[in-house]
Amino acid sequence: MTNTFIYKFLLSILLFISSASAMAELELRISKTSDDGIPIYLANIPGGANGIIEADLKRSGRFTVIPRNKINEIPTYGKTLNAGAYSSIADYIVRGKPLSGGLEVELTSTSDNAKTIYKISSNNNTRRIAHQAADKIYEKITREKGAFDTRLAYVTVTNKTSDNRMFRLYVSDSDGHSPKAILSSRLPVMSPAWSPDANQLAYVSFEENSSAIYVQNIFTGKKRKISARDGINGAPAWSPDGKRLAMSLSVNGSPDIYTANISNGQITRVTTSSAIDTEPTWSGTNSLVFTSNRGGSPQLYRIAASGGSAQRLTFDGKYNSAADIANKKLAFVRGNRGAFNIAIKSLNGSGADILSNGQLDESPTLSPNGAMVAYTTLKNGDNTLAVVSDNAEARQFLTSPVGDVREPAWSPYLNQ
Amino acid sequence: MKTITIKSTFAIVLSALLLTACSGQNVKESTTGSTTGDSNNSTVTNTTNNGGATSGTLGADGNSNVTTSEQEGNDFTYLPGANNDPNNTQDISLAGLSDPNNLLSQRVIYFDYDKAAIRPEYMVLINTHAKLLSKYPSLKMRLEGHADERGSREYNVALSEARSQSVKNIMVAQGPSSTQMRTIGYGEEIPIVRGHNTKSWQKNRRVEIKYDDY
Numbered sequence: 001m002t003n004t005f006i007y008k009f010l011l012s013i014l015l016f017i018s019s020a021s022a023m024a025e026l027e028l029r030i031s032k033t034s035d036d037g038i039p040i041y042l043a044n045i046p047g048g049a050n051g052i053i054e055a056d057l058k059r060s061g062r063f064t065v066i067p068r069n070k071i072n073e074i075p076t077y078g079k080t081l082n083a084g085a086y087s088s089i090a091d092y093i094v095r096g097k098p099l100s101g102g103l104e105v106e107l108t109s110t111s112d113n114a115k116t117i118y119k120i121s122s123n124n125n126t127r128r129i130a131h132q133a134a135d136k137i138y139e140k141i142t143r144e145k146g147a148f149d150t151r152l153a154y155v156t157v158t159n160k161t162s163d164n165r166m167f168r169l170y171v172s173d174s175d176g177h178s179p180k181a182i183l184s185s186r187l188p189v190m191s192p193a194w195s196p197d198a199n200q201l202a203y204v205s206f207e208e209n210s211s212a213i214y215v216q217n218i219f220t221g222k223k224r225k226i227s228a229r230d231g232i233n234g235a236p237a238w239s240p241d242g243k244r245l246a247m248s249l250s251v252n253g254s255p256d257i258y259t260a261n262i263s264n265g266q267i268t269r270v271t272t273s274s275a276i277d278t279e280p281t282w283s284g285t286n287s288l289v290f291t292s293n294r295g296g297s298p299q300l301y302r303i304a305a306s307g308g309s310a311q312r313l314t315f316d317g318k319y320n321s322a323a324d325i326a327n328k329k330l331a332f333v334r335g336n337r338g339a340f341n342i343a344i345k346s347l348n349g350s351g352a353d354i355l356s357n358g359q360l361d362e363s364p365t366l367s368p369n370g371a372m373v374a375y376t377t378l379k380n381g382d383n384t385l386a387v388v389s390d391n392a393e394a395r396q397f398l399t400s401p402v403g404d405v406r407e408p409a410w411s412p413y414l415n416q
Numbered sequence: 417m418k419t420i421t422i423k424s425t426f427a428i429v430l431s432a433l434l435l436t437a438c439s440g441q442n443v444k445e446s447t448t449g450s451t452t453g454d455s456n457n458s459t460v461t462n463t464t465n466n467g468g469a470t471s472g473t474l475g476a477d478g479n480s481n482v483t484t485s486e487q488e489g490n491d492f493t494y495l496p497g498a499n500n501d502p503n504n505t506q507d508i509s510l511a512g513l514s515d516p517n518n519l520l521s522q523r524v525i526y527f528d529y530d531k532a533a534i535r536p537e538y539m540v541l542i543n544t545h546a547k548l549l550s551k552y553p554s555l556k557m558r559l560e561g562h563a564d565e566r567g568s569r570e571y572n573v574a575l576s577e578a579r580s581q582s583v584k585n586i587m588v589a590q591g592p593s594s595t596q597m598r599t600i601g602y603g604e605e606i607p608i609v610r611g612h613n614t615k616s617w618q619k620n621r622r623v624e625i626k627y628d629d630y
Contacts, residue, residue, distance in 0.1 A: 161610050188605035190569055210600055211573070232577050232601060235570040248570060255574040276574040291571055297530075298571055322568035333568050340566060360612065362568050378612060407569065 026176035026385070026398040026405065030058065034393035037064040038141060041090040043074045045105075047098045052130035053105075053137065055175065056148040059396050060138060060371055061389025066090045083110040094137060105133045107140055116140055127177055147367040150174040151411040152374060153192040153201055153218075154385060158403035169203060171218050174367070174410065176385070176398040182218055192409040193236045193245075201409070202226070202236035202245055213247055215262065226260055227267070235279045237288075239305075246270070246288055246305070248278035257290050259305060270307050281323045283347065289313065289330065291321040300332060316352070322363060326410075327370030329390065331355075333362050342375045344390055355388045365410040374408040508547045510555075513630045519544045523625040525583060526618060529564070532578035534586060542583055545625055546590030553593060556628040559583050561601045562608070564617035569603055576623075577601025583623050 040063050042050040057063040070089055075081050077095035086093060087110040096105035101122030108115045118136040120129050128149055135146025152172050159165045167189040172179040183189060187206040194201060195215075202215045212228035213236050227233045231250030238245055244259045249267070257270040257280045271277040275294035282305075283289050289302050292310070298321045301310040314320035319335025325347060334343040334354065342364045345352035358377040365374050374387045379397060383404035388395045398405065512518035523545075525538045534542065549555055561576035580599035588594050607620045 161607055165606070167605075188602060190573075190603070190605060206602070206605075231599070232573060234573050248574065250574070250577060255577070276571065276578065278570045278574045279568060291568065293571075298567065319567060321571050335567060360565060381610065381612065 025179060026172070026400055028055075028176055028396060028398055030055070030394075030396045032393070032395040033058045034061050034064055034389075034391075037062050037393065038092070039064050039066055039090045040092045040094065040137075040141075041066040041071060041074075041086065042068075042094040043077070043096075044068070045077075045096040045098075045103070047103075049096065049098075049103055049105075049130040049133060050094070052127055052175075053094065053134040056131060056134035056146075057138065059175075059387055059389065059394050061391045061393035062138075062142060062371070077104075077106060081108055083108040083113045086110050092137075092141060096133070103129050103133055105136065107137050125173070125178055127173060127175075131173065131175075144371065145369050145413070147369040147371065147410075147413065148174060149414060150368060151198065151414065152176065152385075153194065153409040153411070154405055155189055155192065155407045156400055156403060156405045157383075160404060169201070171201070182216060182221060183223075190407060191235055192407060193238055194409055194411045195238050196240055196242045196412055198411045198414050202238060204234050204236065213245065213260075215245075226262065226265060231255075232278075237280050237282055239282050240285050244305075246280035246282065246290075248280065248290075257288060257303070268306075270303060270305060271310065272307075279322050281325050283325050283330075289323045289325060291323070298335075300330075324365050326366035326368055329366060329370040331364035331366050331373045331375075333364065342373060342388070344373060353392070355390070355392050356386065358386075361386075363407045365408050367410050368412050372410075374410055376406040376408065508544065508551055510548075510552065510630065512548070513627065520548060525579075525623045525625070527579050527621045527623070529617070529621065530567070530575065532575060532582045534582050539586070542586050543590050546587035546592055549587065549592030549596045550590060553596070556596050556598070558626040558628070559597055559599045560624045560626060561599065562606060562620055562622050562624070563604045564620045565604045565607065565612065566617065569605075573601045573603035573605075575601070576603050579621075580623050583625075 040057060042054050042065065044050055054065045058065055066089055071086060077097045081093065083093055091110055093108045093110060094105060096103055099119060103120040105118045105120065106115055118133060120132045123129050131149035134148045138146035152174055154170050156168045156170060157165060165186065167185050168181045169183040169189050169192060170179045170181050185205060185207045187209065190204045192201050192203045199219065200215055200217050202213060204211055204213055211233045213226045213233045214223050215226055216223035226245060227247060227249065229249055229251040232248055232255050235248045236245045243262060245262055246257060246259050248255045249258050254274050254276065256272060256277045258267045259270060260267045270288065273292060273294045275292055277290055277292045279291040280288045283302065286305050287302060288305050289300055291298050292301050295312065297318050300313040300320050300323050302313055303310040317334045317336040319340065321333045323330055323332045328347045329344055330347050331342060331344045333340055339359050340361055341354050341358065342356040342361050343352040343354050355373055356375060356377060361375055361377045363376045371390050372387055373390065374385055376383050377386045379399060383406040384400065385398040385405055385408050386395060507518060512520035515521055519541060522541055525542065528535065549557065559580035561580035563572035563576040577599060580601060584597045584599050587597060609616045609619045
C-alpha cells in the first residue's frame, strides 16, 4: 500500500515536472535600450497594457521610454491633456483605458497637441491586444508597419549530450510569452520556417532516423511529410506566394537547392554544383539567396528560382551564411577571425553592419518589417535567443530556464 | 567526382605505405606520412616496439598534428591481417567488433574544421571496417556524420553528411557493396561533449560507425 502510494506520488511529481518544463516560459532580460530614440511617455493604463507597449517600443531601438516619475500628475484618460506642457520631456504621450475586453489608446504629439485614438478589439491572448496597440503607435510615429503582434518559432533541447535528450518545437508571442510546444522528439528537430499566412510551420525532423521535411498547422497540429528522400532533406523556406518550399536535398549527390510544389510534392532542381548548396531564402517570388561553398568557403549567392547561373553576394569574411530576407533587408551569419556574428545589409546595397557581439551567434531571422533581428547566441554555455534592433540600439535576451533555446524563426504579420 | 576518385586512390596508396612501414622491425621512433594533396598538414605517427606488435594512435585533437600526448582516441595494438599480412583476414571477424584489442572496436573518425577530407591516420581504421563489410555481405552499417557548433546549422548538416560520404567512398573502394552503408548528417545537433573550445569542437567533429545489429 505504502509503496504504491509513494510510487504514485513520485509519478505525479515527475509528470508535474515534465509538463512544467514543456510549458517553460522564456525569461526575458533587456540588456540595452536606446537613450537617444524618440522620447515617448506612457501613462499608466489600468490592467497594465502600458508595460507591454513600453517593452515593445524599447526593443525596436527607435524609442526612449521616459520614466513614469518624470511627469508627476498627468490627467487620466478622458480628461483634457495640454500636451504642449510636456514637450521638453517627451515628443509623444500615450494614455488609454480597457474597452469591452479590448483597449482604447490615445497618442498625442506634444509639438502640436494632435491626437490619434485607436480601438483594439478583444483577444483570447490579452497580451496581443497590447502588442497591437504598440504596432499602431509604432506605425503612426515611424511610418513603418509595426511587427510586435507576431510570433516566434524556436527549438529547445534539454539534456543535449545524453541519451535522454529531448527536442521541442515551440511557438510563442514575439516577446517570448505564451509558449506552446507543437512537437517533441528524441531526435533532432531543426530549421523551422513560417508559411506566409503564419498558420503553418515547415521544419526538419529526424524522428524516423533520417532527415525529412514536414509541414504542420500550428493550431490543429496536423502535419504532412513533404520530402523524405535519400540523404539530406533540409533548410525549408516558404515562397512568398505560399505554393512552394525551397529546400536543400542531396538525393542526386552533393546538396543542391530545389523547390517543391507543396500541393503535389514535385521537386524542381535549382542548383547543380558539386559543392554544398543549402539554406535558401526567397528574395521575392522568383529569386533565391543561398549558402554555397563552391568558391572554397561558405558564401551567399543569388539565383533565379528557375535555375541558371548564380551570382556571389558576399566577399568580406571567410564565412557568410544562413541568409534571411524581409523588407529589402538581408540578415546573415558572418564568420571572421574565429567569431561568428549576425550581420545586416540592405538587399541591394553594399557593405554590412555587424549587429551582435557574441562568439558563436547564428540563425538570424528578421521581423517582417525588417526592424529587428532574432538570433541564437551563447549565454553561460547554453544557446539562448537574442533580439536586436536593426540599428543595434536595443538588445534583449530570451533565456530558457532549462537547456538550450535556439533557431528562432520570426513569423510574418498575423491575419488572425 | 573526379577529385574523390583521386583522393581515395591517394588514400589507398597511403594506407599501403603505412602497412609496409609498420611491418618493418625496429622502427625506432616514427614513420611520418604527410598529406600533400590536402590543405591541412596532417601527420601520422606510428611506433613499433621490438616485439613486433604494432601500435598507433587515433588522434582527435584540435591540432592537425597528432602526437601521443595530444591523443584523444584510444591506442590500438592491431592492424588488419594476422602476422601483418594484409591478405589474411582471420582477425577481421564479427567477434572483433567487441574486442577492445581489435581495431574493429574503434568506430569514430575525427575531422578537421570545415573539412570532409579523411585524415591519413584513419585510413587503416576505415579500410579494416570495409574489409569486415566485404567479408559479411549481409552486414549493414550507418555512417553518422557530425559537425562542431561553429557556423550555421544547415551548412553543418551538409558538412557532416559530406564527412560520412567521404568515409563511405573509401570503404566502397575496398570492395563492399555500397548498399551495405547508409550515410546520415546530423550536423551540430548531437554533440558528444559540451564545451565551447577547440578540444570539445574536435571531439564533436566526427563520423560514428554504427553496425545495425552489433
